[in-house]
Amino acid sequence: MALAAHALHAGWPDGPEVLRGVDLTVAPGEVVALLGENGAGKSTLMHALAGLLAPRAGGVVLDGRPLADLPAADRARRIGFLPQEVHPEFAFTAAETVALGARVAGHGGWLDGPDAPAVRAAVERALAATDALHLADRPLGELSGGERRRVLVASVLAQEPRHLLLDEPGAMLDLPHRVALHRRFRALADAGLGVLFVGHDPTLAARFADRLVLLHEGRVLVDGPPAEVLRPRWLDAVLDDAYLLTDGPDGLPVVVPRR
Amino acid sequence: MRKPTPRATVGLAALLCLAAVFVAPFVGSEPVAPLRAWSDLLTLPRAAWSPDAAILGLRLPRILLALLSGAGLAVAGAVMQSLLRNPLASPYTLGAATAASLGAFAGVVLGAGAVARPGPALVLAVLDVVLVLAVARRSRRPDGLVLAGVTLNFAFGAGVLLLRHLARPTDLAAMERWLLGSLEAVDAGPSLALLPWLAVGFTLLARRVGDLDQLAFHPALAEARGVAADAVRREGLLAAGLLTAAVVAQAGPIGFVGLLVPHVVRPGTGLRHAWLLPGCALAGGGFLVLADAVARSLDWFGRTSDLPVGVVTALLGGPAFLALLLRRSS
Numbered sequence: 111m112a113l114a115a116h117a118l119h120a121g122w123p124d125g126p127e128v129l130r131g132v133d134l135t136v137a138p139g140e141v142v143a144l145l146g147e148n149g150a151g152k153s154t155l156m157h158a159l160a161g162l163l164a165p166r167a168g169g170v171v172l173d174g175r176p177l178a179d180l181p182a183a184d185r186a187r188r189i190g191f192l193p194q195e196v197h198p199e200f201a202f203t204a205a206e207t208v209a210l211g212a213r214v215a216g217h218g219g220w221l222d223g224p225d226a227p228a229v230r231a232a233v234e235r236a237l238a239a240t241d242a243l244h245l246a247d248r249p250l251g252e253l254s255g256g257e258r259r260r261v262l263v264a265s266v267l268a269q270e271p272r273h274l275l276l277d278e279p280g281a282m283l284d285l286p287h288r289v290a291l292h293r294r295f296r297a298l299a300d301a302g303l304g305v306l307f308v309g310h311d312p313t314l315a316a317r318f319a320d321r322l323v324l325l326h327e328g329r330v331l332v333d334g335p336p337a338e339v340l341r342p343r344w345l346d347a348v349l350d351d352a353y354l355l356t357d358g359p360d361g362l363p364v365v366v367p368r369r
Numbered sequence: 370m371r372k373p374t375p376r377a378t379v380g381l382a383a384l385l386c387l388a389a390v391f392v393a394p395f396v397g398s399e400p401v402a403p404l405r406a407w408s409d410l411l412t413l414p415r416a417a418w419s420p421d422a423a424i425l426g427l428r429l430p431r432i433l434l435a436l437l438s439g440a441g442l443a444v445a446g447a448v449m450q451s452l453l454r455n456p457l458a459s460p461y462t463l464g465a466a467t468a469a470s471l472g473a474f475a476g477v478v479l480g481a482g483a484v485a486r487p488g489p490a491l492v493l494a495v496l497d498v499v500l501v502l503a504v505a506r507r508s509r510r511p512d513g514l515v516l517a518g519v520t521l522n523f524a525f526g527a528g529v530l531l532l533r534h535l536a537r538p539t540d541l542a543a544m545e546r547w548l549l550g551s552l553e554a555v556d557a558g559p560s561l562a563l564l565p566w567l568a569v570g571f572t573l574l575a576r577r578v579g580d581l582d583q584l585a586f587h588p589a590l591a592e593a594r595g596v597a598a599d600a601v602r603r604e605g606l607l608a609a610g611l612l613t614a615a616v617v618a619q620a621g622p623i624g625f626v627g628l629l630v631p632h633v634v635r636p637g638t639g640l641r642h643a644w645l646l647p648g649c650a651l652a653g654g655g656f657l658v659l660a661d662a663v664a665r666s667l668d669w670f671g672r673t674s675d676l677p678v679g680v681v682t683a684l685l686g687g688p689a690f691l692a693l694l695l696r697r698s699s
């Protein structure tokens with residue numbers, strides 16, 4: 111069943127309205143990429159879809175029910191959310207970080223660390239999924255930017271949710287890891303998950319997402335298959351004159367920076 | 370060196386605590402023969418006690434009060450640090466201890482008994498935490514929390530000075546020592562007065578240990594993982610304020626225990642509060658028992674002192690706090 115925003119209006123407490131009537135559906139089995147300029151409202155939309163920001167009008171619906179009606183614990187078992195920025199203040203190791211996510215899926219309780227029998231396998235599986243198993247015992251604060259990002263993505267995967275909401279999961283990842291991560295999204299969707307990720311790379315998104323959604327000034331500009339969305343008609347609004355559009359050797363559109 | 374496990378860390382803290390409780394009665398200006406003292410204490414009526422037993426009987430209530438106070442302050446500090454995600458937070462640095470002093474002092478001036486004294490202390494401690502959070506949020510600076518705490522500490526400290534000026538001379542004598550943080554107790558009364566408050570505070574926190582783990586990691590992630598972040602933060606800070614107020618009302622504003630003990634325990638237990646909080650309670654209790662034993666027995670220039678324990682913790686804690694600050698900024 112799907113996660114969907116209907117005519118959603120939302121903003122931050124005491125702030126102006128950021129989202130001004132957003133419609134967006136992510137169905138199981140789908141990978142959807144959310145693109146748009148800085149400040150377009152992508153992260154705001156992710157927070158609203160994750161149930162962390164109450165709609166001012168319209169609503170968010172999960173499996174046909176208003177998200178707000180769902181007990182927080184149920185919501186957490188179904189939706190995994192990775193914020194754009196996560197700065198840990200204390201010395202969590204990578205494995206401890208992932209164990210916090212695994213706990214949501216029922217692997218281990220309050221007393222259990224990442225080495226507990228009930229937790230260990232889940233933690234290792236998630237870390238391996240983002241090629242971060244070798245980082246397990248390192249403090250999160252001492253990892254490189256991309257390494258830390260991979261551990262955080264793993265911690266959300268460890269929640270074993272039905273829907274993934276990932277705000278710039280590939281930021282700071284090198285190309286092989288970014289590609290591996292997006293292949294993983296595809297595989298997860300094939301296994302029945304709904305995946306929505308925010309990115310700033312339309313070329314990459316076109317290769318791994320079923321649909322691209324362009325968010326512009328708090329509204330959905332266009333929502334469709336990559337070949338239909340990556341057209342000057344839509345891209346001009348978001349990318350201005352900063353790009354050239356061409357076809358890649360794989361037949362899919364390629365957006366390159368323009369000098 | 371292998372990282373110690375949480376289990377080993379809490380075990381070690383328990384051993385420290387036990388050792389402190391068994392050693393402390395026999396430390397002090399007067400030597401005491403342990404066997405004689407215990408056997409008299411346990412078998413004879415009070416009138417027939419040897420001098421050894423009499424001294425032990427005087428020291429035990431104090432040790433019990435130290436144990437409970439140290440546990441309360443250390444747990445309060447650990448919870449404040451986790452919920453505010455600030456390693457410099459503590460009952461002392463946030464001003465809650467001074468606020469509670471003012472409340473308890475006012476309670477004494479108004480004639481409140483030992484069990485009720487935490488009432489006004491709690492009101493002001495919670496008011497302090499609420500104000501610190503509000504000011505920190507509005508200041509929008511990373512160090513806003515500690516700055517707001519220091520500022521309010523001054524403000525409530527000024528209130529204490531004022532009350533001291535206005536108090537009756539009879540109240541004043543007792544309050545002077547208490548304000549330095551003192552564990553003087555002639556019987557189990559203060560400890561018994563402290564117990565119900567500690568029980569409520571610890572129970573509130575015990576229900577939330579899992580949520581504290583998630584919140585200490587990241588508030589938004591915690592919320593996405595089903596933690597009712599606002600409610601847990603409110604409840605946790607209320608519990609921390611309650612522990613602070615209860616301890617301060619009996620033993621005065623003993624500084625630095627709540628700040629430093631979590632820093633010693635956390636590397637061993639990690640941020641799993643089901644281990645961290647018991648570890649802090651044991652280590653904090655044991656530490657304060659030892660600190661008080663030192664305070665009782667130090668010989669200051671020929672004057673065997675009976676120094677208020679707050680002076681000892683401050684002497685140890687000041688430099689340690691400085692070290693923490695420097696490590697944090699590097």
Ligand SMILES: Nc1ncnc2c1ncn2[C@@H]1O[C@H](COP(=O)(O)OP(=O)(O)OP(=O)(O)O)[C@@H](O)[C@H]1O
Nearest residue numbers: 122125128146147148149150151152153154155194
């Ligand atoms: N935590 C917050 N509190 C208050 N306002 C916020 C917060 N996060 C974002 N905003 C505001 O909401 C608006 C939309 O920001 P948002 O973070 O959703 O943009 P975005 O599309 O994710 O941009 P980016 O590509 O830079 O991540 C901006 O005007 C921003 O100032």
Ligand SMILES: [Mg+2]
Nearest residue numbers: 152153154194
């Ligand atoms: Mg964003």
